[in-house]
Amino acid sequence: MKTWALARFTVKEAVRGKAMIAGLVISLLYLALVPAFSSPSGGNAIVGDEQMRIAASREFLNFALGGLNFIGMFLAIFTTLGTIYSEIERGTIVTLVTKPISRVQLIAGKWLGHVMLMAAYVIIMGLALWLSVALGSGMLVWRFFPALMLVCLNVITMVSLTLAFSTVLPVVANAVFVFLMMVITSNLRIVHAIGETSQNAVIMVAANLFRMVLPVGEVNDLAGRIMLGQTQASNLMGVSPSAFTPRAWSFLYELVYLSALLMIAVLLFQKKDLS
Amino acid sequence: MAAAVEIEGLTKSYGSSDGEVRAVDWLSFRVEQGEVFGFLGPNGAGKTTTVQILMQVIFPTSGSARLLGKPLGDLESRSQIGYLPELCQFHSHLRADEFLDFHGRLYGMPAGARRKRIDEVLELVGLSENRKSRIRTFSKGMMQRIGIGQAIINNPRLLFLDEPASALDPMGRRDMRDLLMSLKDRGTTVFMNSHLLSEVEMTCARVGIMNRGKLVQVSDLKSMIKPGHTVEIRAAGITDRVMEQIRDLAKRVQQDDGCLMVTVDKEELLSHLARMIMESGANLMEFTPRQMPLEEAFLQLIQESDA
Numbered sequence: 001m002k003t004w005a006l007a008r009f010t011v012k013e014a015v016r017g018k019a020m021i022a023g024l025v026i027s028l029l030y031l032a033l034v035p036a037f038s039s040p041s042g043g044n045a046i047v048g049d050e051q052m053r054i055a056a057s058r059e060f061l062n063f064a065l066g067g068l069n070f071i072g073m074f075l076a077i078f079t080t081l082g083t084i085y086s087e088i089e090r091g092t093i094v095t096l097v098t099k100p101i102s103r104v105q106l107i108a109g110k111w112l113g114h115v116m117l118m119a120a121y122v123i124i125m126g127l128a129l130w131l132s133v134a135l136g137s138g139m140l141v142w143r144f145f146p147a148l149m150l151v152c153l154n155v156i157t158m159v160s161l162t163l164a165f166s167t168v169l170p171v172v173a174n175a176v177f178v179f180l181m182m183v184i185t186s187n188l189r190i191v192h193a194i195g196e197t198s199q200n201a202v203i204m205v206a207a208n209l210f211r212m213v214l215p216v217g218e219v220n221d222l223a224g225r226i227m228l229g230q231t232q233a234s235n236l237m238g239v240s241p242s243a244f245t246p247r248a249w250s251f252l253y254e255l256v257y258l259s260a261l262l263m264i265a266v267l268l269f270q271k272k273d274l275s
Numbered sequence: 276m277a278a279a280v281e282i283e284g285l286t287k288s289y290g291s292s293d294g295e296v297r298a299v300d301w302l303s304f305r306v307e308q309g310e311v312f313g314f315l316g317p318n319g320a321g322k323t324t325t326v327q328i329l330m331q332v333i334f335p336t337s338g339s340a341r342l343l344g345k346p347l348g349d350l351e352s353r354s355q356i357g358y359l360p361e362l363c364q365f366h367s368h369l370r371a372d373e374f375l376d377f378h379g380r381l382y383g384m385p386a387g388a389r390r391k392r393i394d395e396v397l398e399l400v401g402l403s404e405n406r407k408s409r410i411r412t413f414s415k416g417m418m419q420r421i422g423i424g425q426a427i428i429n430n431p432r433l434l435f436l437d438e439p440a441s442a443l444d445p446m447g448r449r450d451m452r453d454l455l456m457s458l459k460d461r462g463t464t465v466f467m468n469s470h471l472l473s474e475v476e477m478t479c480a481r482v483g484i485m486n487r488g489k490l491v492q493v494s495d496l497k498s499m500i501k502p503g504h505t506v507e508i509r510a511a512g513i514t515d516r517v518m519e520q521i522r523d524l525a526k527r528v529q530q531d532d533g534c535l536m537v538t539v540d541k542e543e544l545l546s547h548l549a550r551m552i553m554e555s556g557a558n559l560m561e562f563t564p565r566q567m568p569l570e571e572a573f574l575q576l577i578q579e580s581d582a
Binding site: 001002005006009013016090091092094095096097098099100101102271273274275 | 327330331332333334350351353354356358360362364365366368377378380381382383422425
């Protein structure tokens with residue numbers, strides 16, 4: 001009950017925040033403009049025979065999901081940034097930690113609040129995209145939903161990462177650190193391609209290993225594969241360092257990864273002096 | 276019955292460029308249940324640090340403490356404790372009733388009890404008319420009042436107040452005293468950090484004095500406010516010659532609006548002083564021994580401990 005009270009409070013607080021309001025404006029603009037930027041329909045109604053319409057719908061949803069993944073992670077960072085550190089700086093944390101709740105419950109409540117908010121955001125945005133395609137083309141792209149769940153997982157991971165570092169880093173330092181990690185690990189494909197072009201195995205192996213530092217880029221690639229139906233087991237085992245296909249187990253790794261982040265957050269906060 | 280507060284060898288050190296600084300140095304004392312205990316000391320004495328350790332906002336370097344018979348951090352005992360921090364900072368986007376409701380939830384109070392208690396508390400702290408106002412619109416005094424509200428929402432058995440009257444106006448201070456007295460009557464133990472000695476004098480039965488991280492004294496307020504060697508004299512017809520004699524006898528003489536405040540070194544000199552005035556032919560109307568006020572006792576103890 002106490003964890004739930006903290007979660008509800010966190011949701012209310014985040015919803016009132018400037019980051020969320022700005023995020024909602026950006027999201028509405030995105031929903032309005034994404035058809036214009038996607039290929040191949042370019043904003044026009046998806047027409048043609050059924051096969052063409054299915055392919056075009058999948059491609060559009062894949063493109064739109066990539067954008068949602070980025071906006072969702074961005075929003076997750078900016079709504080979670082000051083979760084713990086700002087409360088310490090403002091002194092408001094004192095009235096919370098002196099109540100009959102453990103510090104583990106405090107972290108869990110804050111985390112749960114942000115996760116509920118961001119998961120609701122991703123699901124609502126995803127449903128809006130899916131419905132727009134279903135109504136526009138008459139195509140029901142069911143494989144969109146497992147891919148959407150992976151995007152949801154990515155957003156929850158970013159919440160967990162930002163929350164863990166908000167126990168020790170001030171808002172600006174946390175923003176720079178987490179954002180850089182997100183950008184770098186989301187663009188390792190480029191690093192790998194450089195390795196491939198220059199036939200440098202070290203760069204390719206490094207790019208592959210670095211995907212483990214923050215698995216959101218790889219899981220986003222996996223979501224794309226699911227959308228496009230490229231999910232053959234042989235492609236997804238990732239046994240060859242020269243291949244840069246997303247590994248099927250990467251989402252399981254991400255689950256373990258975010259659990260570890262929560263444990264780190266608790267360890268960092270458990271014995272921290274808050275004054 | 277277990278003590279409300281039991282502290283044993285509590286120490287808090289901070290590292291600094293000059294070496295180790297001990298904010299709290301081997302503190303040991305007890306506060307019994309039902310007491311209103313005043314915790315005094317100059318700025319930087321370590322009072323707030325001590326309370327923050329007891330409330331687990333910070334952690335001790337060494338030593339231990341028990342609240343209501345349970346070790347620090349025990350959640351069951353903490354549900355019976357209230358705490359008003361110094362320099363209240365609250366989630367200011369909340370309305371007064373929302374704020375108390377949130378803190379009631381954190382105490383695990385059921386919805387019905389919470390609603391009833393919120394009304395009671397708002398009434399007690401004088402904010403009934405502001406229940407729908409956002410905390411960000413509150414004055415300093417109102418912030419202090421809502422802070423007290425969150426500290427007593429759970430009907431605590433033990434209440435820690437860190438400078439509770441500092442932001443209150445005289446009316447607010449009187450309300451605070453009344454509140455403390457009603458809590459005392461209900462058996463609540465109150466542990467009050469304060470530098471407002473007059474407030475402590477009016478509300479506390481026992482006090483502890485800290486200086487430079489160390490406990491200087493813990494004693495009953497009555498024994499601390501001892502009869503002093505100062506008398507207030509009202510007399511007509513004191514000649515210059517007698518005034519000269521009084522000055523020779525006294526350690527200190529203050530003249531104020533026809534009244535003489537005379538301090539002597541020894542108690543025996545007081546009767547000698549009275550005799551001398553009467554024998555001079557002056558009309559002695561009042562000769563009242565003054566108690567040593569808490570402020571004087573406090574300053575004396577701090578000076579002694581500094582020396």
